[in-house]
Amino acid sequence: MLRSRPATFIAFAFIGLALTLALSSLAQESGEKQSAEWAAQHAPPRSCSVTLPSDASFIPPYPVPTSSAAHFGLAAKGKFGTEKLWTVIPLDGIWRGPVPREPGDFAYGDKLPWFRVHPAFSLNDGALTITGKRLDGPAPSFIETFVGGGLPLDDDNAMIMGGIQIPVFGCWTIAGHYKDQELSFIVWVMPLTEQKSLSGDSTAEVLPEPSTSLPEPRRIHIDGAVQARSLVYRVVPELPHEAQVTNVSGTVVLHAVINRDGRVRDAQYLSGPPLLAQAAINAASWWQYMVTEENVEIDTTIEVAFPAVNN
Numbered sequence: 274m275l276r277s278r279p280a281t282f283i284a285f286a287f288i289g290l291a292l293t294l295a296l297s298s299l300a301q302e303s304g305e306k307q308s309a310e311w312a313a314q315h316a317p318p319r320s321c322s323v324t325l326p327s328d329a330s331f332i333p334p335y336p337v338p339t340s341s342a343a344h345f346g347l348a349a350k351g352k353f354g355t356e357k358l359w360t361v362i363p364l365d366g367i368w369r370g371p372v373p374r375e376p377g378d379f380a381y382g383d384k385l386p387w388f389r390v391h392p393a394f395s396l397n398d399g400a401l402t403i404t405g406k407r408l409d410g411p412a413p414s415f416i417e418t419f420v421g422g423g424l425p426l427d428d429d430n431a432m433i434m435g436g437i438q439i440p441v442f443g444c445w446t447i448a449g450h451y452k453d454q455e456l457s458f459i460v461w462v463m464p465l466t467e468q469k470s471l472s473g474d475s476t477a478e479v480l481p482e483p484s485t486s487l488p489e490p491r492r493i494h495i496d497g498a499v500q501a502r503s504l505v506y507r508v509v510p511e512l513p514h515e516a517q518v519t520n521v522s523g524t525v526v527l528h529a530v531i532n533r534d535g536r537v538r539d540a541q542y543l544s545g546p547p548l549l550a551q552a553a554i555n556a557a558s559w560w561q562y563m564v565t566e567e568n569v570e571i572d573t574t575i576e577v578a579f580p581a582v583n584n
Contacts (some may be wrong), residue, residue, distance in 0.1 A: 315367075317461035320409060321444035323366025324458035326351045331359060334390045342432035346388035358454040359388050368439065369465045377536075377558050381439040381462050386432055387419075387449055393430035394451070401433050402450040408459070409444040413508035413559060438506060440559060490533045490570045497574035500531070503563040510556035510577050516548050522581040525553035531571040535562040543574065553577035 317323045333347055334356035346352060346359065353362045370381030387401055394401070403417040419435045439445060439462045448457035516522070525545035529537050537557045542550040557575050 315463070315466055317366055317444070321461045322459055323444075323461050324353070324362060325366050326353050326362060326364060329353065332356060338390050338429065338431050340429050340431050342386070343388060343390060343429075346386065346432060353458060354388075354456045355454075356390055358449060358451055358456045360449060360456065361386060362458050363460065366459075366461055368437075368460050368462045370439070370442075370462065372464050379438045379440060380442045380464075381437070383437060385435045385437040387435055387451075388432050389451065389454070390431050394433055395430065398452045400451075401435065403435060403437065404448045404450070405437075405439065405445050407441065407443045407445050410441075412441045412443060413511065413556065415440065415506060415508045415559070417506045419505070436506075438561070440508065487533075487568065490568045492530070492570040492572055494572045497526075497576065500562065500571060500573040501576070503565070504560060505535075505563050506559075506561035508556050508559040510549075510552050510579055512579055512582065513548065513552050516546070516552075516579070517582050519548075520582050521546050521548050522579045523549065524576050524578045525549050527553060527557055527575045527577065529557065529573060529575050531562050531573060533564065533568055533570060535564045536560070537562075537575065540575065545577075546579075549577075549579050552579070 331352050332355060334343075337347070338344070346361070349361045351361045351364050352359055354360055368381045368383070370379070373380060385403075399420075401419040403419075404414065405417075406414045415438070417435065417437070419433050437447070442462050442464060444459065444461055446457060446459050448455060512522075523546045526543045527540045528543050529540040532538050537560050540554045540557050542554065545553070556577055560575070562571075
């Protein structure tokens, strides 16, 4: 007996719906598989035990600060630490930076806020110091210093907006030091990678080309001791093997020009142990100074100290 047309139509409709659901399920499984494969390919290696916000429960300060900066620190995802010193770390344990265009370019750089309440930051308690050391290979260790009592006009000194700059990609331990507090975490630093969404759109960040329209900077001379007070980022000089064998140490003095973004360039050896000259230049090329005047280059001298081997 032949089925009526309405019954045949309903049967085909059910078949079409079943096929649609099946294809949708396959597409979802394929998308989840692609996402899982991408995540596995770009996850930190097992040798780098990154710190995740979930590794330690953050205890919110009480009473809750009313400042905008403190609220940012409380509401931000990835907060890590205690009320005496906390910061914001990546949820997946990864910082991603552009592949350096030129030698001396940082692999990663961004703002990094630090928070403290009860008591808050104070000029009487010294500087906030951030140190970084690579764990999985050779790289210059660095020290960043932020002097000040936070941002008093906005947050009653509850926050210091610091920065973080990583010389090379790899596994890094980052530590913040303030007064009697220390907070450290491990992060994987890797290049920005392009991830394709299911729609085919790229999610990679587009980095703007550097501007070339600035006028020629004005050059001024500043005494080396005075300029040293503006040093906010330095890497620890690496003692050459020959100097370790012969126990050579001391201070190398360089003549240098600090460009308008605070970086050292055109460093030249002036005095000190000649065996340490190139190592001093290599270290100083990463250093960065606070910029206090726009479009100015600074002619100055830099002292790079090498401690004795037994120290």
